[in-house]
Amino acid sequence: GQNIDQPTEMTATEGAIVQINCTYQTSGFNGLFWYQQHAGEAPTFLSYNVLDGLEEKGRFSSFLSRSKGYSYLLLKELQMKDSASYLCAVMDSNYQLIWGAGTKLIIKP
Amino acid sequence: GAVVSQHPSWVICKSGTSVKIECRSLDFQATTMFWYRQFPKQSLMLMATSNEGSKATYEQGVEKDKFLINHASLTLSTLTVTSAHPEDSSFYICSALAGDVEQFFGPGTRLTVL
Numbered sequence: 001g002q003n004i005d006q007p008t009e010m011t012a013t014e015g016a017i018v019q020i021n022c023t024y025q026t027s028g029f030n031g032l033f034w035y036q037q038h039a040g041e042a043p044t045f046l047s048y049n050v051l052d053g054l055e056e057k058g059r060f061s062s063f064l065s066r067s068k069g070y071s072y073l074l075l076k077e078l079q080m081k082d083s084a085s086y087l088c089a090v091m092d093s094n095y096q097l098i099w100g101a102g103t104k105l106i107i108k109p
Numbered sequence: 110g111a112v113v114s115q116h117p118s119w120v121i122c123k124s125g126t127s128v129k130i131e132c133r134s135l136d137f138q139a140t141t142m143f144w145y146r147q148f149p150k151q152s153l154m155l156m157a158t159s160n161e162g163s164k165a166t167y168e169q170g171v172e173k174d175k176f177l178i179n180h181a182s183l184t185l186s187t188l189t190v191t192s193a194h195p196e197d198s199s200f201y202i203c204s205a206l207a208g209d210v211e212q213f214f215g216p217g218t219r220l221t222v223l
Binding site: 033035043044045087099 | 153154202212213214
């Protein structure tokens, strides 16, 4: 079956760095997405990785290793507004998104 | 970036009535749109894939006669929840596929059935 695993919840301190991991097993692979979702809102797109390596975009970076079925989202210089759920999703061979349950990130002052 | 809108943002209705939710891609054409629902503290669950000009493809366990989907144009898909009941109360989110890969999500519609 298809499966996406990510931690349920993480806590970090304002100004610090946090890494959110995601492992996956899917039928085919057409890229991995990270989304940010604030409570009561639809998820917003953060990043897309289809090749191995690190993609940097401002304070957010996303890494992919296809051979290991592994990705992480790295958030630097954490701000209180970064408190949200972070969803990992893999696009399978049918171009449909398989979603993880999301990681709730709590930022403390 | 590409923008997807949903209307209404929230709706409250009585049990037994039908509710229509619209999903529009504002600045691009989307032959494929997706409908999701999300319960509190849970991830999105795909309900159906809507293809312009053809019948929608429903996920297992989703009643096609209850959740009617119409994708009549390249910029509009509608989801009608027929004979809504309190257990249908949820957050409904649509997304539109731009190109082959990237999905752009609508803001969501919160449905409350009394």
